[in-house]
Structure formats: C-alpha cells, structure tokens
Amino acid sequence: MSGDGSPARPVYLIADLGGTTLRAGWARAGDLTVSGVRRVAVDGIARFPGLPTGELQARVVDQLVRLLGECSLAAPRSPSALAVAFAGPVGRTGTVVDAPTVWGRRGPELPLARILGREFAVPALVLNDVTAAGWRYAAPDGGEDDDYFCMVTVSSGVGNKVFRRGEVLLPADGRGGEIGHLRVDFAADAPRCDCGERGHLGAVASGRGALHAAGVQARRFPEAFARSVLSAACAGDPGRLSAQQVAAGVRGNDAFAVRTVTPGLRHLGRTLAALHTALGVGRFIVIGGFARAAGEPYLRLLGEEMTKASGFLLPPSEAAGLLQPGAPDDDDGLLGSLRCLERSGSPGAAVSRPALPADSTF
Structure with a gap:
C-alpha cells in the first residue's frame, strides 16, 4: 500500500x-x-x-x-x-x-x-x-488524427517508421522503416555507412554523415572553412569538429555549414518525397539529436528539397506543413x-x- x-x-x-x-x-x-x-x-x-x-x-x-x-x-x-x-x-x-x-x-x-x-x-x-x-506522438485512441504520419530520425543514423490509426506499419521481422540503409550515392568513393556498405542514406544525411562531409569540405575549401563559424568552433582544426557544431552552424544559417549538409538533405528530401507520393503520408515528425540541434532552418531546407523532388504533387506552400519538429528534448x-x-x-x-x-x- x-x-x-x-x-x-x-x-x-x-x-x-x-x-x-x-x-x-x-x-x-x-x-x-x-x-x-x-x-x-x-x-x-x-x-x-x-x-x-x-x-x-x-x-x-x-x-x-x-x-x-x-x-x-x-x-x-x-x-x-x-x-x-x-x-x-x-x-x-x-x-x-x-x-x-x-x-x-x-x-x-x-x-x-x-x-x-x-x-x-x-x-x-x-x-x-x-x-x-x-x-x-500517436493519438491515444488511434483515431482519424493518426491517419498516416511518419516518424523520421536524423541522429547517429537515419531511420523512419510509418504509423496509421494506432498501428505501426511493419513486417514481423521489424525490417521496415530502415531508410537509412537505402543506397543513394553509387560513387565508388561514396561515404561508408556504419553497416560497412557505401552510399547509404544514413552515411550522407545523418549527424555522423554531416560531420564527415564537413571535414571533407573543410580540407577541400580551406578558405571558405576559415570564414565559417565552424572554424571558430573547432579552433581551425576540422578534426576537432563535432556533429553538434555542424548542426549549430546550420541553425545559424552559416553558409559553409548549410552547403555542407545540402547533399545529404537532398537525398533525404527525395526519400521522404517518395514516401509522401507513394503512400500519401501527410505528416512527418522529425526527431533526433542532429535535426533538433539544427532547428527550423534544417526543416525549411528539407522541405525545399522535398518540393524539388515532388514537383506539382507537393507545392512549396504545402511542404512546410508536412514537416513538424519533435519535442525539444x-x-x-x-x-x-x-x-x-x-x-x-x-x-x-x-x-x-x-x-x-x-x-x-x-
């Protein structure tokens, strides 16, 4: 008692x-x-x-x-x-x-x-x-308000799950919703995913992928990097950068940081656009440490990439409404x-x- x-x-x-x-x-x-x-x-x-x-x-x-x-x-x-x-x-x-x-x-x-x-x-x-x-985030009764939404996480990796009226759409083996392991870059030197394969969405669009891309770009364009807030954050040493610093640069609309994450955002936007056009998913809740740290500018850029991929099926006026941030924790x-x-x-x-x-x- x-x-x-x-x-x-x-x-x-x-x-x-x-x-x-x-x-x-x-x-x-x-x-x-x-x-x-x-x-x-x-x-x-x-x-x-x-x-x-x-x-x-x-x-x-x-x-x-x-x-x-x-x-x-x-x-x-x-x-x-x-x-x-x-x-x-x-x-x-x-x-x-x-x-x-x-x-x-x-x-x-x-x-x-x-x-x-x-x-x-x-x-x-x-x-x-x-x-x-x-x-x-699912409605307690799984009613009409839950009629299709997709969780998207951008953190150490990238993943998703689609919910519909109180049920998550998954096969028995749990393999659905792993968009992070969709191959999107077929170049021989594409970034390597944590799973060991190259060119996966998680390798280019995750927080770890953004950090890798920032290091590559910093060494390729040292003058642009030197003008970036990322350089100040790591005392000019790309090897000391963190994914959170890259995300903070995106949140602050730093040109170098935004240019660094854009390729990964483009691939992620195309993938989410495919989910929207194929399944009619009308709400994407974006969570994960990197996305949360990058904030509203990140979601805005992601919406722009979704619009580019969807054409007339997703006009700019609607893209912003599809993407919602998760709770700030x-x-x-x-x-x-x-x-x-x-x-x-x-x-x-x-x-x-x-x-x-x-x-x-x-």
Missing part, C-alpha cells in the same frame, strides 16, 4: 539505447513520466571503433544491464516489467536483427528481450527506437517506450491493447 492507503502502483524500468547515448530511468504505472533518468555514452562503435562486433555486443548488453540495475535500485520498489527502445530493427520475438550505429557491421542476431527478461526476472518489451518514439524513446508498455497490457498497465507492435515482444 502507498502512504495514502491506496494500492502501490507497479514500477517499470525504461531505457533508450541509441547510437551515441544510452538513457535509462524508472516510472510508475499510470504516470507517463520517466524519473531518475541517467545518461551515458554508449559503449559501442563510436567509442570503440576497432573492436569486433561480438565484443561490442557484449559491452553494450553489459552496460545496459548495469544501468538498468542502477535504476532499479533507485526506484521505490522492484520493477514489474521493463521496456527498451533500441537503435536497430527488432523482430517480433524481441531479437535485435541488426544495429549498425551501435556495433557496426552485422553480427549474430541478439535475443535482447530474452536476455533482459532472464536478468531481471520480469516481462521485457524491446522495440525499435523510432517505433518507440512514434508512440509518444531527447526523451522520445523513453516516453514512447513507456506509453507502449502501458498500452500493451503489461502487469499493472493503465491501458490495455490487444497486440504489440511488430517489432516488440514480451
């Missing part, structure tokens, strides 16, 4: 594991707030680029278990269930199929839900991070996972739902 005599509400563990940052905390059933959130750099390919995939998998799992354990100790009572948003395609059985931004080249599939369920002895929900984010994966956990009918859940998304499991 709680202090006021009412039954104590169950507690959940919630985590969001991205390509760069791992976030974790705890929440009470019926309260869509994640408390005690801790943030750490992921022990993946970004920190340890030379390690084999299997070793990176082990490091990441150990780190996730450790951080969730710390959150469990900080929670008011033992958890009844847990949910993890993961940066990569996740099958219906809670198995991570692939995770290029986390551990690079493809390794063995990872039964993460089973591992976490065994470790914490509670039901474990594992779902793709962009899918999780979508549940934050980095809690999409956490809050979306919690909401999905509540909707799934987990122990103590406030809202029941007949079926889980295609890329999740208990």
Whole structure:
C-alpha cells in the first residue's frame, strides 16, 4: 500500500539505447513520466571503433544491464516489467536483427528481450527506437488524427517508421522503416555507412554523415572553412569538429555549414518525397539529436528539397506543413517506450491493447 492507503502502483524500468547515448530511468504505472533518468555514452562503435562486433555486443548488453540495475535500485520498489527502445530493427520475438550505429557491421542476431527478461526476472518489451518514439506522438485512441504520419530520425543514423490509426506499419521481422540503409550515392568513393556498405542514406544525411562531409569540405575549401563559424568552433582544426557544431552552424544559417549538409538533405528530401507520393503520408515528425540541434532552418531546407523532388504533387506552400519538429528534448524513446508498455497490457498497465507492435515482444 502507498502512504495514502491506496494500492502501490507497479514500477517499470525504461531505457533508450541509441547510437551515441544510452538513457535509462524508472516510472510508475499510470504516470507517463520517466524519473531518475541517467545518461551515458554508449559503449559501442563510436567509442570503440576497432573492436569486433561480438565484443561490442557484449559491452553494450553489459552496460545496459548495469544501468538498468542502477535504476532499479533507485526506484521505490522492484520493477514489474521493463521496456527498451533500441537503435536497430527488432523482430517480433524481441531479437535485435541488426544495429549498425551501435556495433557496426552485422553480427549474430541478439535475443535482447530474452536476455533482459532472464536478468531481471520480469516481462521485457524491446522495440525499435523510432517505433518507440512514434508512440509518444500517436493519438491515444488511434483515431482519424493518426491517419498516416511518419516518424523520421536524423541522429547517429537515419531511420523512419510509418504509423496509421494506432498501428505501426511493419513486417514481423521489424525490417521496415530502415531508410537509412537505402543506397543513394553509387560513387565508388561514396561515404561508408556504419553497416560497412557505401552510399547509404544514413552515411550522407545523418549527424555522423554531416560531420564527415564537413571535414571533407573543410580540407577541400580551406578558405571558405576559415570564414565559417565552424572554424571558430573547432579552433581551425576540422578534426576537432563535432556533429553538434555542424548542426549549430546550420541553425545559424552559416553558409559553409548549410552547403555542407545540402547533399545529404537532398537525398533525404527525395526519400521522404517518395514516401509522401507513394503512400500519401501527410505528416512527418522529425526527431533526433542532429535535426533538433539544427532547428527550423534544417526543416525549411528539407522541405525545399522535398518540393524539388515532388514537383506539382507537393507545392512549396504545402511542404512546410508536412514537416513538424519533435519535442525539444531527447526523451522520445523513453516516453514512447513507456506509453507502449502501458498500452500493451503489461502487469499493472493503465491501458490495455490487444497486440504489440511488430517489432516488440514480451
């Protein structure tokens, strides 16, 4: 019983594991707030680029278990269930199929839900991070207001998920919505994606892709770079630039920064235009650390590229209305996972739902 005599509400563990940052905390059933959130750099390919995939998998799992354990100790009572948003395609059985931004080249599939369920002895929900984010923005009743919207993330990688009336459009193996691995640059020296292939959308349009492009352009056009705010931000050394600095340059309409990200934006705009014209998606919610840091100028430029690709099907007056920024925080994966956990009918859940998304499991 709680202090006021009412039954104590169950507690959940919630985590969001991205390509760069791992976030974790705890929440009470019926309260869509994640408390005690801790943030750490992921022990993946970004920190340890030379390690084999299997070793990176082990490091990441150990780190996730450790951080969730710390959150469990900080929670008011033992958890009844847990949910993890993961940066990569996740099958219906809670198995991570692939995770290029986390551990690079493809390794063995990872039964993460089973591992976490065994470790914490509670039901474990594992779902793709962009899918999780979508549940934050989906209408509670999945009604007319939800008739087609697309989550788009531009962060360590690029990804998407399409939602329609309370359902995410995914096959059972969770492979849908991975536009970041669509090949858009067929040049022999195209930027290499974290998955190991060249020319993927994620390699040219993500935050990591923008940082790579900035370094290339800085060395190719040193005088233009010297006049840029990016040069001032890194003391003239392109090797010290960060993706966040490139994004800040775009937000400030710095000419060099804008020119740097334009090729990637063009490819992303064409891809989203294809989704709009093929499926009739009428709303794109753009999230992710890089897009959030680049702000309104980034969305405006992206809308212009969508218009160029769509022709008369998407006039300039309509493009701006299609693109919406996500919330000004980095809690999409956490809050979306919690909401999905509540909707799934987990122990103590406030809202029941007949079926889980295609890329999740208990």
